[in-house]
Amino acid sequence: MGVQHANEQVRWRLAHPGGRRRGNVRGALGGRRADARASSCELWSPAMAPAPPPAASFSTAEVQRRLAAGACWVRCGARLYDLTGFVRHHPGGEQLLRARAGQDVSADLDGPPHRHSANARLWLEQYYVGDLQGDPQGSMENGASDSANTQKTDPAMGPKLKVVDWDKDLVDWRKPLLWQVGHLGEKYNEWVHQPVTRPIRLFHSDLIEALSKTVWYSVPIIWVPLMLYLSWFYYRTLAQGNVRLFTTFTTEYSVAMPESVFPGLFLLGLFLWTLIEYLIHRFLFHMKPPSDSYYLIMLHFVMHGQHHKAPFDESRLVFPPVPASLVIAFFYVFLRLILPEAVGGTVFAGGLLGYVIYDMIHYYLHFGSPHRGSYLYSLKAHHVKHHFAHQQSGFGISTKIWDHFFHTLIPEESHPKMQ
Numbered sequence: 001m002g003v004q005h006a007n008e009q010v011r012w013r014l015a016h017p018g019g020r021r022r023g024n025v026r027g028a029l030g031g032r033r034a035d036a037r038a039s040s041c042e043l044w045s046p047a048m049a050p051a052p053p054p055a056a057s058f059s060t061a062e063v064q065r066r067l068a069a070g071a072c073w074v075r076c077g078a079r080l081y082d083l084t085g086f087v088r089h090h091p092g093g094e095q096l097l098r099a100r101a102g103q104d105v106s107a108d109l110d111g112p113p114h115r116h117s118a119n120a121r122l123w124l125e126q127y128y129v130g131d132l133q134g135d136p137q138g139s140m141e142n143g144a145s146d147s148a149n150t151q152k153t154d155p156a157m158g159p160k161l162k163v164v165d166w167d168k169d170l171v172d173w174r175k176p177l178l179w180q181v182g183h184l185g186e187k188y189n190e191w192v193h194q195p196v197t198r199p200i201r202l203f204h205s206d207l208i209e210a211l212s213k214t215v216w217y218s219v220p221i222i223w224v225p226l227m228l229y230l231s232w233f234y235y236r237t238l239a240q241g242n243v244r245l246f247t248t249f250t251t252e253y254s255v256a257m258p259e260s261v262f263p264g265l266f267l268l269g270l271f272l273w274t275l276i277e278y279l280i281h282r283f284l285f286h287m288k289p290p291s292d293s294y295y296l297i298m299l300h301f302v303m304h305g306q307h308h309k310a311p312f313d314e315s316r317l318v319f320p321p322v323p324a325s326l327v328i329a330f331f332y333v334f335l336r337l338i339l340p341e342a343v344g345g346t347v348f349a350g351g352l353l354g355y356v357i358y359d360m361i362h363y364y365l366h367f368g369s370p371h372r373g374s375y376l377y378s379l380k381a382h383h384v385k386h387h388f389a390h391q392q393s394g395f396g397i398s399t400k401i402w403d404h405f406f407h408t409l410i411p412e413e414s415h416p417k418m419q
């Protein structure tokens with residue numbers, strides 16, 4: 001059924017060339033969404049690109065040569081993908097993907113164990129390099145047969161087209177994105193949640209562009225010394241023995257705060273951070289901007305949208321120091337206002353460490369390869385699903401406890417029966 005439907009779409013597109021270029025792309029995306037349940041990655045391609053670009057083709061020997069040189073190429077039917085640059089980012093693990101070098105991964109995309117999301121399949125198309133010459137049945141690796149081959153040889157499918165055609169994206173990637181996203185209107189929300197592998201350019205000015213980027217290690221370099229200084233300072237203040245809680249209500253029953261309470265207050269700050277992290281991610285970063293507000297869309301894109309659009313843009317993953325210091329200063333002032341100086345300061349120092357740990361974990365979840373079965377592995381799986389398929393759940397980064405608490409955990413894979 002899925003194949004039939006896709007074929008119809010191809011014919012329709014071919015019969016209506018040129019018209020409504022942008023609309024076509026969007027329509028095609030919608031069509032692909034509807035076909036997302038179809039089992040072959042092949043179905044994606046024709047609907048996406050109305051004008052077929054000339055596709056490169058590779059002989060089995062050529063592909064073998066590249067594999068022997070260490071490249072990681074896989075195929076979906078006859079379509080070839082060079083995943084060499086992606087293998088270490090593969091959410092399901094690098095080894096899993098490397099073990100399939102040279103093979104047809106159509107079945108693996110469907111799982112079990114994992115049914116890859118619509119966005120994961122679109123992601124794959126970014127690595128399309130061309131087609132395998134001749135009959136794909138003569139596989140690159142002996143014995144790797146392909147159940148979906150009938151589709152590949154269907155003449156109605158036409159030439160294999162490259163899905164990701166940057167010229168036909170809704171934005172012009174050669175220009176700064178910041179001024180374009182607001183124009184996307186109601187298309188923004190879908191667009192921003194379709195991740196791409198390319199880096200983002202936000203500003204015209206090279207200087208401002210450079211200032212808008214942050215290397216991951218600037219976070220510990222800037223904030224850990226401050227956290228240590230504050231910890232030392234407030235520990236000493238507590239040690240002087242003059243700090244008491246609740247003095248504003250009563251002097252008789254106020255509670256002494258000796259230095260022995262320091263670890264508890266510090267841990268309280270760490271714990272409170274995890275809640276703040278959850279609340280900010282859920283209610284601020286994932287606030288849906290009104291489609292008619294150019295500037296709110298822009299704001300959303302700067303705050304978090306860009307990270308969903310380009311999850312592997314490492315220069316835009318951690319918080320830049322300037323906006324971070326505004327948020328951090330806010331929490332500092334707030335805690336100092338509601339608690340005695342040394343108490344609020346100690347809780348703050350713990351929260352600051354929580355923030356640093358959060359940003360480092362977030363970076364690691366995107367670029368690290370935690371061992372299967374480890375805590376970080378489960379966090380990574382959780383976060384990858386947040387990015388690729390369940391953007392309205394799975395908001396915890398450094399812990400999932402608040403997702404448990406607020407019932408926003410991403411459901412475990414149910415291994416649906418294959419058709």
Ligand SMILES: [Zn+2]
Nearest residue numbers: 090091092116
């Ligand atoms: Zn995978």
Ligand SMILES: [Zn+2]
Nearest residue numbers: 307311383387
């Ligand atoms: Zn992320």
Ligand SMILES: [Zn+2]
Nearest residue numbers: 285304308386
């Ligand atoms: Zn998010």
